[in-house]
Amino acid sequence: MKIRFGTSGWRGIIAREFTWDRVNRVVDAIGLMLQGEGRNSIVIGGDCRFLSPELAESTAERMAGYGFEVILSRGPCPTPVLSHACRKGGHGGVINFTASHNPPLYNGIKFSPWHGGPADSDMTTSIEKLIEAGEKPERGSGSVVQKDLRNDYSREIQKYLNADVFLSSNLKVVYDAFSGAGSGLLDRILLDLGASVRVLNGVRDPLFAGRQHPEPGESGTADLALQVIASGASLGVATDGDADRFGIIDENGEFVSPHDYLPLLLNYLVEVKGYNGVAVRSVTTSSLIDRVALDHGLETVVTPVGFKYLGAEMLKGNVILAGEESGGLSIMDHVPEKDGILACLLAAEMVCAEGRGLAAQLDDFWEKYGRVYVSRVDLHLDDSLREHVTENYFESDPSEIAGLAVESIDRTDGVRMILEDGDWVLIRLSGTEPLARIYVQSDTSEKRDGILEKVTAGFHRMKHI
The missing domain is CATH 3.30.310.50 (Alpha-D-phosphohexomutase, C-terminal domain)
Known part of the structure; x- marks a missing residue:
């Protein structure tokens, strides 16, 4: 069975397709490619799935044996945090052990090159060919340094937030961490901003608390919606296992679809935060984004599905918002990768800045722009x-x-x-x-x-x- 990369890395059922030997073959191919590019440092981490921590540690030692300077995440780490560490540190890429929102029986490898965004199709095809060739990188004498990568990310993310609007808002948030890598990070940032936060599923569980499809969509956030109502919270937020996808519940306990949240956020970024540039969406995402962009005299770019295409547009510069219907977004000069943590923080900021929940905001928004x-x-x-x-x-x-x-x-x-x-x-x-x-x-x-x-x-x- 050949190893093939999909929209977002290589994934397979553990012990059937995703085995330790096949992981090493993929890692060797990545190492060989990076050596050919003259790159000698890499960031390695993973989420909370079965074997992700163990594989990250083993891969760190393997890459050090090939002469790489390795930055190894101390503990499970969200995908956008690994991407940020790569960009911030000027490293050659990221090896990330995650299967994102796939069922618990899956794990995978997501490789991101120097810019921290998903590898494009040409690069993953090159990796597949190197896997088939079966060659190994040249031996060397590298090193492994363990680091808590979340601290630098937490400081950096502040530049996209208006902390002042949180101060007197009395914001109450319920956060469902989906037993994943976002726990202890998103909730901590919200607490530091002054919000009251209740966390659900905040402990690592590779079975995702019984969820067969750990995706923070409408069905996956049903329990969160109930807790928002029970707690009298202003907002409910969720991230998937590697915290690159988001889910949002409004003050009435209703799921806010990305098809509605993304255009609402775009309007906020332009009207309130004063951002300017291009709006990027995938072809499966609501065309309501186009209406908002047109109203503000902005260009819209439509891409195929997969954040590697949206991230490629971000790398060109001058992008306000890049978003897709599956619950992924990034903004401005942030990482060209899905960031569920940032998405949830921006939703919280909107509630504080407007002084009302997202349901009330959407009612006025639909009155102006219509609804699809x-x-x-x-x-x-x-x-x-x-x-x-x-x-x-x-x-x-x-x-x-x-x-x-x-x-x-x-x-x-x-x-x-x-x-x-x-x-x-x-x-x-x-x-x-x-x-x-x-x-x-x-x-x-x-x-x-x-x-x-x-x-x-x-x-x-x-x-x-």
Whole structure:
């Protein structure tokens, strides 16, 4: 079985695809590539999954044996913190043991080059070829230095926050750390800013407290929503296992979709913080961002799915906000990588600065900009479904879907079929899991749900033929 990198690194089921021997092969390929680039230092860490700490320590010693100066995270470390340490220290890259939001049986390796963002496709293809070749890096005499990387990150993140608005806000936050690496960091920053914080699932648990899909989406934050109501909190926030993704609950205990939070945040960054530049979103993310950008005279750039594409736009400079519907964002000159911690801190700042919760803010926002409704359904991808999607959507131009005429087709990522009134259906294959993802956007929730129901029903019928 060949090792292949997906949208965000190489992931596999522990002891089946993800084995110690295969990890060493990937590490050796990364070391060989970095030596070829003349880079001799690297940051290594991981999240709270099974074997992540042990693999990080073993890999640190292995890379030191190849002559690298290794900065090893002391304990589990969020992905954006590792990225920050790489950029701040001028290191050659990051080896990060994480499978992000995948089920507990998975682990993975995410490699980030010198800029701290995800490796692009050309780089991961090069790593795959080096793995196949099976060569090892040249031996050397390096070193391993353990460091708590969170302290520098905590200081640096302050430049994106207005600490003054927290002082007299009496902010009450409930934080679900998803038994992951964000625990002890996001809550500490909020406490230092003056907020009252209650933490859920703040202890390391590789089984994610029984969550089979540790993703801070609407279903994953249901318990958090209940606790926000019970606590009378102003805000609920969540981060996934490696704290690169975020989830937000408003003052009424309702989930705030990234499709709504991202355009609301963009408007805040421009109107209140005075930022200027380009807005970047993935093709699966609500076009409400485009409306806000247009209103402020800003350009919008639309990318394929995967933060490696959004991060590449950030590296060009002059980006206000880069965000995607799966719960990832970054801003300005911050790391070109998803940062769930920053996303949650900015939500808290908005509540304090506006003196009201996100639900109230969104009501006024929708009154001005209108509203769009986006949903996603994931279907298990077996061979028959893969063949059906490939033949009928990827290799042909469908003229209709769900009984509606297709007016145009966008192939930025997968196939996006634009219908009348600007509604659309997008079908793509996940780059991290064996799933077919179906997205629908419409101007009413009723139309969205009707289209989504017809599309998924059609796929289910096909699977049983």
